[in-house]
Amino acid sequence: MRVAVLSFxxxxxxxxxxxxxxxxxxxxxxxxxxxxxxxxxxGRALAExxxxxxxxxxxEVFAQRPDAVIVTxxxxxxxxxxERAAASGAHVLCxxxxxxxxxxxxxxxxxxxxxxxxxxxxxxxxxxxxxTALRRAFAEGSLGGLISVHGANNGSNPARSHAWFAxxxxxxxxxxxxxxxxVADLVDALLDGEQAAEVYAxxxxxxxxxxxxxxxxxxxxxxxxxxxxxxxxVDASWSHPPDHPTWGGLAMTCVAEKAIVEFxxxxxxxxxxxxxxxxxxWEAGGVDLDAAMLDEFLDAVxxxxxxxxxxxxxxxxxxxxxxxxxxxxxxxxxxxxxG
Amino acid sequence: MAELEVALIGAGGxxxxxxxxxxxxxxxxxxxxxxxRAPALAREFGATSVGSLSExxxxxxxxxxxxxxDTHREVTLAAVAAGAHVLCxxxxxxxxxxxxxxxxxxxxxxxxxxxxxxxxxxxxxxxxRDLVAGGALGRVAVARFTRTGRYPTWSGWFADPARSGGILxxxxxxxxxxxxxxxxxxVRVHAAQQGHLTAPAPEGAVATGTAVLTHASGTISQVVxxxxxxxxxxxxxxQVSGTGGTVQHDSLAHxxxxxxxxxxxxxxxxxxxxxxxxxxxVTQIREFAAAFAGGPEPRVSGRDGVxxxxxxxxxxxxxxxxxxxxxxxxTTGSTTVATKGIxx
Numbered sequence: 001m002r003v004a005v006l007s008f009x010x011x012x013x014x015x016x017x018x019x020x021x022x023x024x025x026x027x028x029x030x031x032x033x034x035x036x037x038x039x040x041x042x043g044r045a046l047a048e049x050x051x052x053x054x055x056x057x058x059x060e061v062f063a064q065r066p067d068a069v070i071v072t073x074x075x076x077x078x079x080x081x082x083e084r085a086a087a088s089g090a091h092v093l094c095x096x097x098x099x100x101x102x103x104x105x106x107x108x109x110x111x112x113x114x115x116x117x118x119x120x121x122x123x124x125x126x127x128x129x130x131x132t133a134l135r136r137a138f139a140e141g142s143l144g145g146l147i148s149v150h151g152a153n154n155g156s157n158p159a160r161s162h163a164w165f166a167x168x169x170x171x172x173x174x175x176x177x178x179x180x181x182x183v184a185d186l187v188d189a190l191l192d193g194e195q196a197a198e199v200y201a202x203x204x205x206x207x208x209x210x211x212x213x214x215x216x217x218x219x220x221x222x223x224x225x226x227x228x229x230x231x232x233x234v235d236a237s238w239s240h241p242p243d244h245p246t247w248g249g250l251a252m253t254c255v256a257e258k259a260i261v262e263f264x265x266x267x268x269x270x271x272x273x274x275x276x277x278x279x280x281x282w283e284a285g286g287v288d289l290d291a292a293m294l295d296e297f298l299d300a301v302x303x304x305x306x307x308x309x310x311x312x313x314x315x316x317x318x319x320x321x322x323x324x325x326x327x328x329x330x331x332x333x334x335x336x337x338x339g
Numbered sequence: 340m341a342e343l344e345v346a347l348i349g350a351g352g353x354x355x356x357x358x359x360x361x362x363x364x365x366x367x368x369x370x371x372x373x374x375x376r377a378p379a380l381a382r383e384f385g386a387t388s389v390g391s392l393s394e395x396x397x398x399x400x401x402x403x404x405x406x407x408x409d410t411h412r413e414v415t416l417a418a419v420a421a422g423a424h425v426l427c428x429x430x431x432x433x434x435x436x437x438x439x440x441x442x443x444x445x446x447x448x449x450x451x452x453x454x455x456x457x458x459x460x461x462x463x464x465x466x467x468r469d470l471v472a473g474g475a476l477g478r479v480a481v482a483r484f485t486r487t488g489r490y491p492t493w494s495g496w497f498a499d500p501a502r503s504g505g506i507l508x509x510x511x512x513x514x515x516x517x518x519x520x521x522x523x524x525x526v527r528v529h530a531a532q533q534g535h536l537t538a539p540a541p542e543g544a545v546a547t548g549t550a551v552l553t554h555a556s557g558t559i560s561q562v563v564x565x566x567x568x569x570x571x572x573x574x575x576x577x578q579v580s581g582t583g584g585t586v587q588h589d590s591l592a593h594x595x596x597x598x599x600x601x602x603x604x605x606x607x608x609x610x611x612x613x614x615x616x617x618x619x620x621v622t623q624i625r626e627f628a629a630a631f632a633g634g635p636e637p638r639v640s641g642r643d644g645v646x647x648x649x650x651x652x653x654x655x656x657x658x659x660x661x662x663x664x665x666x667x668x669x670t671t672g673s674t675t676v677a678t679k680g681i682x683x
Contacts, residue, residue: 147534148547150563152483152578200529200663202551202559206480207582219481219580221551221561223529231531233549233561237481239580253485255534255547260487260567331527332663 001026001301004066006058006081007073008032008042010095011162012122012290016070017050019291026298029064031055034077041161062088068301070122071095074170075177079104086115093120093297093307097181097321098314100172105318109311120297120307121314123185125250125265127292131186134254134263138190144257146190151183152235155248157208157218166216174216176203176324179236181317182250184224186263187232188313190254195316198225200333201324207239222324227338245274245282265289343367343628346395346423347386348414349405350376351494353428353455357403358384360624371395372406396421401631404428408509409502412437415452419444424631426624427644428455430512433504435649442641453627453637454644458513458575459520460619460626463588465638467577470586471521477583479522483561484514488573490535490544490566498540506548507532507658508651511564514577515552515654516639516647518562521579524555524670529663530654534566543569550654555668646670 003026005017013030020028030052035042047054055061062084069085071078071094078099085092092112098121099105112119125131137143158178159166171177184196203217219237226232240248250265269285300307323334343366347354350372358380361368368386370377371394381388389395392414396402402418404411404427412432418425425445431438431454445452458464470476488510491497503509507530519525534546545568552560565571578587595615626637653664 147545148549148563148565150483150485150549150561154580198661200551202527202529202553204480204557204559206478206557207580209478209582219559221481221559223531223549223551225531229533231533231547231549233551233563235481235483235561235578237580239481239585241584244585255545255565255567257534257545258543258568260565260571331665333529333661 001068001298002064002066003028004061004064004069004090005030006061006069006071006085007077008035008046009074009077009162009164010072011158012095013072014046014050015290016072016294017052019288019294021050021052029053029055029061029066031058031061033057034073058084066090068093068297074164075172076100076104076170079108082108082119083111086111086117089115089117091118091301093122094311094314095122096314097172097177097318098311099318100177102315102319102322105311105315109315112311118300118304118307119311120300121309121311122293123182123309123313124289124293125182125186126189126309127289127296128265129287130263131265134261135189137261138256143259143261146230146254146256148230148255149183149187149232149252151186151232151250151252153179153182153248153250154235154237154239155179156240156242156244157238160242168215171216173321173325175218175236175238176201176220176222177321179238180220180222180234180321180324183232183234183252184317184320185309185313186252187224187226187230188309188316191226191228191230193313193316194226194228195338196224196320196323196336197227197338198333198335199223199320199323199327201327203328207237217328220324222320224320225333243279245280246284343401343632344399345369345401345403346371346399346418347403347405348372348392348395350374350380351405354380354405356620357405357624358386360618360621361403362386363621364625364628366628369395369399392417396423399423401426401628407496407502408433408504409496412441415441416444419448419450419452422448422450424451426453426455426627429457429516429644430454430504430508430648430651431641431644432648433508435645435652438645438648442645445641451631452641452644453630454639454641454647455623456513456516456639456644456647457619457623458517459639460623462616462619463590464517467579467586467588468521471579475583476579476581476586479558479579479581481559482518482522482579483563483577484517485563485565485576486510486514487565487567487571487575489569489571490540490546492540492542492544495539498535498544499538500536504651504655505532505536506546506564506566507550507654508648510566511548511550511562511654512647512651514562514564515550515650516643518552518554518560519646519650520643522554522556522558522560524668525552525650525666526555526668527553527663527665528650528653528657530657532658548658552650
């Protein structure tokens with residue numbers, strides 16, 4: 001199977017390349033023609049460092065007829081690559097958020113549907129075995145009905161290393177666009193795709209003020225209400241200090257009728273202190289969620305079945321983000337279109 | 340302090356927490372409750388039980404109001420009229436109008452009124468305040484507070500919004516007060532509540548609330564309250580992030596002493612566990628008692644109690660209407676009201 005990683009703009013491009021490079025049966029090609037010229041962290045320089053095949057243009061990549069592509073461009077630049085992949089008959093795994101506008105997301109979904117290729121949105125946390133167990137427990141009814149969820153997806157500001165994350169045109173926003181969607185996607189999974197009804201958000205740019213993110217919010221709180229009555233409260237802030245031992249994390253508490261369940265997607269395996277760095281020691285635990293997500297995508301490509309989370313799941317969570325920004329403008333909860 | 344005459348009104352859960360704190364400080368306590376529980380509680384802690392509110396108020400220097408919230412105004416106004424200083428359990432009242440009336444009455448009578456926002460006296464929250472006020476966190480961007488315990492089905496009035504204000508007012512007012520104490524004026528509130536929100540609440544009921552407070556300083560706070568299933572342990576957490584770093588707390592994470600493995604009802608049951616510091620109720624009551632005696636103002640004022648009610652009332656309005664509620668700048672600010680202490 002020939003798989004192309006399109007663009008190195010997103011941090012995850014290198015992650016996916018690392019996971020796919022040595023897989024049996026995968027022929028990996030990469031391209032990053034929109035990289036700033038001379039940037040040693042992008043383009044051919046990165047491909048050579050990672051030891052993967054590199055194409056200089058999109059034309060050159062698509063001429064090789066990849067079976068599947070992974071789109072890791074800037075959020076606003078997903079659409080043209082997804083449409084092009086669909087037109088060439090390649091299945092698509094697209095980095096989240098799916099797009100920065102509903103029109104782009106819908107066009108991407110339609111393009112894939114029309115071309116008969118699969119579109120998957122890159123939400124790796126769904127693939128945590130602990131989350132799978134949580135989801136099964138709710139489905140079986142042993143926890144009773146879900147009453148509310150509060151979750152935090154905090155991390156260090158990605159614009160410190162990748163400036164476009166703080167470019168509203170390319171990223172679609174700041175911390176809210178980057179981090180609301182992961183917790184929202186987990187709730188989407190628990191609710192079997194129920195579209196949120198209403199979103200309220202507040203945000204500020206106190207953290208990194210004057211730093212790499214002058215134009216976007218670095219801290220944000222979002223409250224999401226679903227038609228069935230569930231309310232989800234999210235902290236989507238880039239509030240991990242740059243010298244923190246981890247990039248961040250995602251934790252979520254589900255309050256149900258019969259029990260309270262806490263889920264940690266990135267629990268430490270080991271703690272302690274590191275005298276060499278003078279910081280806390282943090283040895284990551286858990287399974288590799290990105291690898292599990294790629295397994296799902298590659299299996300869908302092989303079998304032709306529908307991957308999950310699909311493009312529609314990506315659109316539903318994007319709508320929450322777009323409503324959150326509308327709420328920031330109005331200072332009031334924003335209703336999402338029903339149906 | 341030995342001569343301090345305290346009238347404690349009510350004989351429920353919070354009276355049980357306050358009474359030993361008063362006696363530990365050497366106060367003489369007369370107890371009155373309209374139900375039949377006062378004599379037994381008084382006997383247990385060596386206090387006196389009296390048969391009427393007026394008998395309790397007669398000659399009391401301090402009245403400690405530990406009755407259900409919907410009766411706070413009436414008891415407080417009677418205490419103020421009798422010339423006593425007042426410790427009134429939080430929330431001061433169900434609405435800001437009533438709470439303001441209580442604070443105004445105390446001010447006019449020259450007596451002090453303090454609300455029992457005891458969380459300000461819990462060591463983790465007091466230390467958090469020191470850190471934030473001392474600039475250790477730099478400029479604070481965002482904070483989260485959670486408060487989780489079992490649904491208070493043991494006393495029927497908690498579940499009744501007309502008597503307690505429900506989870507938003509009764510329980511989440513604690514962290515709303517803390518957020519305002521730390522980050523200042525609240526200018527916008529959005530809140531929602533779910534689950535079992537009416538009386539009677541059966542055993543096994545669950546309710547939750549979520550509030551987002553926007554402070555004039557720009558800081559944003561999330562407050563989550565849970566009245567959980569029957570076996571829910573009491574737990575509070577916070578996470579505060581600023582330009583100077585983060586601080587977090589989980590009341591169950593680091594216990595002084597943890598006992599496991601014992602059979603329920605067995606010999607280990609009598610061993611105290613958990614936190615061995617001074618009871619925050621004792622810290623609170625000592626600070627209030629000193630102020631009643633003419634000492635320095637405590638860390639929480641009657642007007643702070645009014646403001647906490649105003650924020651909770653805005654949260655309840657938001658939950659009812661589905662809209663964010665704007666609070667005029669200054670209406671939730673800190674004000675100091677000069678009152679005099681006990682005439683020595």
